[in-house]
Amino acid sequence: MARLNFVQFIFLAIVYAGITGKSPATAEVMKGAYWFEQPLLPPSAIETSLFSHLYYAFVMPNNVTFKLEISNSTATSISNFIDSLHSKDPTIKTLLSIGGGDSDSLVFSTMASNSSTRKIFIDSTIEVARNFGFDGLDLDWEYPQNPKEMNDLDLLLKEWRLAINLDATTSGRPPLLLSAAVYFAVEFFLSNTSRSYPVASMNQNMDWINVMSYDLHGAWSNNTGAPAGLFDPKSNVTVIYGIQSWIGAGALPEKVIMGIPLYGRTWTLKDTSVHGMGAQAVGAGPGNGTLQFFQVEQFNNDTGATVAYDVNTVSAYSYSGTSWIGYDDPLTVTAKIGFAQALGLRGYFFWACGFDAFNSNWKVARQGKILFLSPCINNFLSSVHCELTHKSEVTLVKK
Template identity: 25%
Template sequence: MPSFSKMLSASSSVLLLFSYAFSTLATPVMQRPSQFSNITGPQGDQRGIYGRNFQPQDIATSTLTHILYSFADCDASSGAVKLTDTYADQEKHYATDSWSESGTNLYGAMKQLYLLKQANRSLKTLLSVGGWTYSQSGHFNFVTNAGARATFISTAITLLEDNGFDGIDIDFEYPSSTDQGNGLASLLSELRSALNAHAASKGDTTPYLVTAAVGAGPVGYNYLNIPQMNSALSFFNLMAYDYAGSWSTVSDDQANVYGGAITGFSTDKALTYYLEHGASASKISMGVPLYGRAFTQTTGIRQPFNGIGSGSFENGIWDYKDLPRPGSTVTEDTNNIASYCYDASSQTLVSYDTPNIAVKKAAYINSKGLAGGMYWELSNDKKGADSLVATVARELGSLDSTLNHLNYPGSKWDNIRSGMGGSPVTTAAPTTTSSTSAPTGAGCSGVSAWSASAVYTAGMQVTYGGYLWTAKWWTQGETPKVQDSYPWTQVRAC
């Protein structure tokens, strides 16, 4: 999901692998250019618990590393972050929830996400703030004000601690000036520093996560301060979809990796821009749509159309689980890495990703050294062998195994503070001694030297500069050094 409706979005390491949502909230690149090994993450929309009847318990967690719970909102003036549906988030009682237990306790989807984390220690959850609608309403106007940014950060961290999240995702679509782009970068940097301090205050050595949804076209990235964002972010979530839709002049691919001669959009073109402007490939998760965009009264791909027809929950948008449409023929373009189904009798074409195309996208992710896959949104996926999330995760290989956070002593909820009644759990790593003094010859026999081309996951060890290093999380091409934002811990001298 990014699907409950709240939305969940997921990532395979993604960062995002589910998003709570009833319906796809994706929007056109023309109007808002498109929202881990490896990570694999979906977005989830809190609204999904309603019309779609997609509950947290329905999430298949084995192929996910991160879940983005969407969307919280923020005040355009003060910057304060707030939840948008406290019933779905914190109050709804599920069948396993008691109405008579003592204390002040968290319920709703957020409790269920915490329980998923307890059962799956490598599953991380992030609270996603913003989204298309709130962004377009000016709710991120505060980013140019340092005081309002501080309020955003303090209220976001309170929500994180209260409700048991592992990080904050910011979905600002999109900065419309250099000042706003720099303001967003400052917000991310300040949030990164504040979360590091928050972790240190609790004795946690596993970093909290900071991620951002970014667009795949000029409207989305023209004003971004990418180098500063790269330093602050755990991941960029590249919204590599919505390249074509109702706003287009012809029916076309909505999530093609290459090509895009008519729309002007392709994932490879967007990725190239980010890499050339300061983003690390290992910090970019590539969006994969779990929905299709429809075109009616058309004779085929890249042909005129007149209308978008009906959809699963919204006109012109079909959940992946409802595709291909009955009576249609599926075409896979392996050159551009795109696919669609077409029904000649109804003259309806739907652009969406098939499992074969998902395999090719996973290969692209691997070939470029990206962080993983991100999906909008989880409730739209199929189950079993045809699941796009599972397909990408399988092709990525080993997934991120970094531990999540379960220790929230500052939560206002009794059951979160107590770890749902168990013993408090720490996410602190075993104590190690770091040193910046000259190597003393302690020996690192059998440990390979660090390689810029190799992929390392949490717990893997290398030697570099006369020291033994342990990877904190997935990394490639990042030189070992002692720095909080870096993926390496210096263990001892060799």
């Protein structure tokens, strides 16, 4: 194997991208994370200094009335979330996220299909956000299924923005922020039903777009892969392709936020002697296909796993016996931060808050906090020189 040091590995990633560093726009920088109710990480344990925005995930509209109906237990959870964060950092921004990957897409498509149900939904979201003291709202509709639903999303965003502006005028308070979590690419090119997001409407009506640049590979395929690989010489299923597709379709870079996973995808290898990127597998590995970052580190330590870095995808993976895990770590996140800054993106967000906290001391989140907008990244992009290698796998030599 070729041996690279820290700087060489990151520089190689930037060279692959073919881009040069530039400062993001002057809009408020996003260093965000989604948090959901979990016993291991109450809101009081969140290291707020690492984030500018935190999302409460998730709530759903009623499938008949389309209003946000907050149960007593959820109301208690939300209040604890808001109060705990603001007691530690009064300046941190909070957003209420609506939907999620496990939500029923039909609820959103039905709601968005006519003006009366859109208004009911919109009015209730603003009311709930104001009542609990959120700074904004986030839509996580996964996903509009056809061109009509994309057109309905367009109408929903326009009407939502008008209602938010009216609320700000009548209440005298700052307008609520409005964001959305979206597919990794602007067009669903892997689907049998071609459809694209309404980018013009999103530019005009949203404060930013959270691009879910992850879950690109998983145990649903019987080949190992980088769950959030920056590049892939054999495929467009990559972070760089997805982000550039959004910008190519007209999304303003200062409205684009790169999603970074704090978890890995796992496989069970078919042959323990074949363990590189793309190796054949026979199904899900440890954790039934998913491990949080701290669990990946624990697995590596407990099993003495081999940890490798794939330069072609700019991703980490580890293997021990039949178990194989693809993930991001502080090193690969450094490359992603450089990439995001090189494109002038507004920032990044993590799914999910705290997955790198337990026994890991917020290792990945700290890396993002230190590097994004740090002069060392710009200096690095403009001045670092190193000898490149054509090898695809490296053993890292940290300095």
